[in-house]
Amino acid sequence: MRHTISVLVENKAGVLARIANLFSARGYNIDSLAVGETEDQSISRMTIIARGDERIVEQIEKQLNKLVDVIKVSDFIQTEHLERDLVLVKVSTDKSTRSEILQIVDIFRAKIVDVAPTSVIIEMTGTEEKINAFVEIVRPFGVKEMVRTGIVAMARGSK
Amino acid sequence: MKKTGAQILMECLAKEKVEVVFGLPGGQILFTFDAMYHAPFKFILTRHEQGAAHMADGYARATGKPGVCIVTSGPGATNLVTGLATAYMDSIPMIAITGQVATSLIGNDAFQEADITGITRPVTKHNFLVKDVRDLARTVKEAFYIATSGRPGPVLIDFPSDVQKAETEFVYPTQADIRSYRPTVKGHPGQIKKAADMINKAEKPVLYIGGGVIISDAHTQILQLAEKAQLPVIWTLMGIGAFPTKHDLALGMVGMHGTYSANHATQKSDLIIAVGARFDDRVTGRVDKFAPGAKVIHIDIDPTSISKNVNVDIPIVGDAREILDELVKHVAKKTKLTVWHKQIETWKKDFPLTYKKDNQLRPQYVIEQIDEVTKGKAIITTEVGQNQMWSTQFFRYQRPRQFISSGGLGTMGFGFPAAIGAKLACPDAIVFDIAGDGSIQMNIQELATAVHNKIPVKIAILNNGYLGMVRQWQQLFYGKRYSGTVLDGNPDFVKLAESYGAVGIRVTKKSEVKAALLKAIKIDKPVILDFRVVPEENVFPFVPPGAALEELLQGVA
Numbered sequence A: 001m002r003h004t005i006s007v008l009v010e011n012k013a014g015v016l017a018r019i020a021n022l023f024s025a026r027g028y029n030i031d032s033l034a035v036g037e038t039e040d041q042s043i044s045r046m047t048i049i050a051r052g053d054e055r056i057v058e059q060i061e062k063q064l065n066k067l068v069d070v071i072k073v074s075d076f077i078q079t080e081h082l083e084r085d086l087v088l089v090k091v092s093t094d095k096s097t098r099s100e101i102l103q104i105v106d107i108f109r110a111k112i113v114d115v116a117p118t119s120v121i122i123e124m125t126g127t128e129e130k131i132n133a134f135v136e137i138v139r140p141f142g143v144k145e146m147v148r149t150g151i152v153a154m155a156r157g158s159k
Numbered sequence B: 001m002k003k004t005g006a007q008i009l010m011e012c013l014a015k016e017k018v019e020v021v022f023g024l025p026g027g028q029i030l031f032t033f034d035a036m037y038h039a040p041f042k043f044i045l046t047r048h049e050q051g052a053a054h055m056a057d058g059y060a061r062a063t064g065k066p067g068v069c070i071v072t073s074g075p076g077a078t079n080l081v082t083g084l085a086t087a088y089m090d091s092i093p094m095i096a097i098t099g100q101v102a103t104s105l106i107g108n109d110a111f112q113e114a115d116i117t118g119i120t121r122p123v124t125k126h127n128f129l130v131k132d133v134r135d136l137a138r139t140v141k142e143a144f145y146i147a148t149s150g151r152p153g154p155v156l157i158d159f160p161s162d163v164q165k166a167e168t169e170f171v172y173p174t175q176a177d178i179r180s181y182r183p184t185v186k187g188h189p190g191q192i193k194k195a196a197d198m199i200n201k202a203e204k205p206v207l208y209i210g211g212g213v214i215i216s217d218a219h220t221q222i223l224q225l226a227e228k229a230q231l232p233v234i235w236t237l238m239g240i241g242a243f244p245t246k247h248d249l250a251l252g253m254v255g256m257h258g259t260y261s262a263n264h265a266t267q268k269s270d271l272i273i274a275v276g277a278r279f280d281d282r283v284t285g286r287v288d289k290f291a292p293g294a295k296v297i298h299i300d301i302d303p304t305s306i307s308k309n310v311n312v313d314i315p316i317v318g319d320a321r322e323i324l325d326e327l328v329k330h331v332a333k334k335t336k337l338t339v340w341h342k343q344i345e346t347w348k349k350d351f352p353l354t355y356k357k358d359n360q361l362r363p364q365y366v367i368e369q370i371d372e373v374t375k376g377k378a379i380i381t382t383e384v385g386q387n388q389m390w391s392t393q394f395f396r397y398q399r400p401r402q403f404i405s406s407g408g409l410g411t412m413g414f415g416f417p418a419a420i421g422a423k424l425a426c427p428d429a430i431v432f433d434i435a436g437d438g439s440i441q442m443n444i445q446e447l448a449t450a451v452h453n454k455i456p457v458k459i460a461i462l463n464n465g466y467l468g469m470v471r472q473w474q475q476l477f478y479g480k481r482y483s484g485t486v487l488d489g490n491p492d493f494v495k496l497a498e499s500y501g502a503v504g505i506r507v508t509k510k511s512e513v514k515a516a517l518l519k520a521i522k523i524d525k526p527v528i529l530d531f532r533v534v535p536e537e538n539v540f541p542f543v544p545p546g547a548a549l550e551e552l553l554q555g556v557a
């Protein structure tokens, strides 16, 4: 099972290392990890995408909670929430492919953010699946470079 | 009035009522040592920082209060690592303070710089690098709070040299308030009632207790629960002393070198009530064959211990003592002895712990005699190996904090410095380190510490000329190929003791044991007893690796 775990942590030196340590020391796999400030500057939110059976994920969450700098751990598996990932892809272009690429960018509501003679950089935001689909479609044109932020998530509603 | 960081640290330690600090100085902690010159607590100079860590640990295990050590940066700090890992595995409260290069130099590979917060992250409950003297007092307060609350553990404070010298007003917070750290204490009342129901209905229950019972001071409640519900009691190595060994309901230690009755009772039980124990692999044996018919109630302050190795039916997170106080109220009083109790009695009678009772000097006999001559009252620390396992088997512990041993990490070299720490904590107790000839050489340098500070601990070396426990495995599983386990080149331990100004006594005959022990106890100095025991004696019972708990080998007599 894929779990989206949202973790509020103290915004302090060493916290990321503690969490990374925990995953490596206990042999847990993570698909992605994204960190950033929250509305409160002293707190960061980490969004972790982890896989494993219930027992492992439960252990991961308990172990995270046990870290002194972790304020709150929420598993979004039962919670309605939004997920977003952002990708920058540098795709090779030439005269013959440019318009086709533009069309794809349009359909996916992506954006061209940089143009060079033989390539463009495309920026796209979306769910993991949507980004994967997009990347697969532009891949045949030649992906020179790609970078993703990792997934961030937020629960829906007013809470 | 402004004070320096070093002075503030001393004031903080005094506020925390620290009685003794262990350590060894160096360049990056010099300023703090200077401030310590007039400190109100005792400072014990050790001969190795590992010794300081284990002494602080032994002090903590003997008292329940946090042990404190102070060392320099770089190699001083890295020398603490084994000691921290040992304390961490056994949930021992400890505060380690390490000197660090000046903040302006951190990250520059400065002389004697080590990233000690990075290095010790996996072996401490938490650690801090203090970069601003204004954070110091609060950090120390938090460190003590974290080390001693919830599931205790070691906390390290890295203290750069410029912060030691920087000045600020000293205000010690009255309490630590950490929004991200709020250990659960009270157990869930509904869960407690369910647990009581399950206990009342069980026909073949066992009460399985670990170090958590000692940490939370819940031994009285355990005794009440066991007696009220007539629960047979088994324990882990860390739980030794939490229940009196000679009690009718006591079965002994469970696991790889557990008693026949404890292991069989576990396997055939229909309910295991675990309190402050974590189903470690040395306890469960082969885990998929562990107690197949048993439901499990698990009381522990650390949620991560629950359902980690063994599935739990009723988890109760919280402080063992508080939970047991409630639980005892809800369990039904039983008086009748059942088939289950009779079965257990038979196991206890038919398969007691034993060894060959001939005229040779056997290690088990030495331990029985230590029990005898100290009337079961001595504090026993152990090293690791056969000496440790025999110490669990042949001394009948009566109270918590009487048995001090490295359980989780199994650290050779722990017992002797831990004995020094325990003796400082309990000056009126007789303190014995039951040692192996291998282990004792791992921190033998602390004899100087013991002699210099007049700490009259007794070391009983069960000298078998081998790294005995490893040799035992080689005998049983590797065709007696004693690869790397023969201790040729052992020193003359009697002369060694004498060269440090301690006393050495050699014992080669069974008939000399008692007199030698009595003599050692009378001498008001550290004493090494060099017991030349039967070299190839083995520890039994023994559950071979990969076997189920009831598949124990009975080797003897």
Ligand SMILES: Cc1ncc(C[n+]2csc(CCOP(=O)(O)OP(=O)(O)O)c2C)c(N)n1
Pocket (backbone or CB within 6 Å): B383, B384, B385, B386, B387, B388, B410, B411, B412, B413, B435, B436, B437, B438, B439, B440, B462, B464, B466, B467, B468, B469, B470
């Ligand atoms: C620091 C450390 N190194 C290695 C080991 C592995 N080990 C476990 S028991 C043992 C033998 C201990 O020998 P000794 O102290 O003579 O005790 P005996 O088993 O002979 O009683 C060894 C090497 C360990 N536990 N700790």
Ligand SMILES: [Mg+2]
Pocket (backbone or CB within 6 Å): B436, B437, B438, B462, B463, B464, B465, B466, B467, B468
């Ligand atoms: Mg030996």
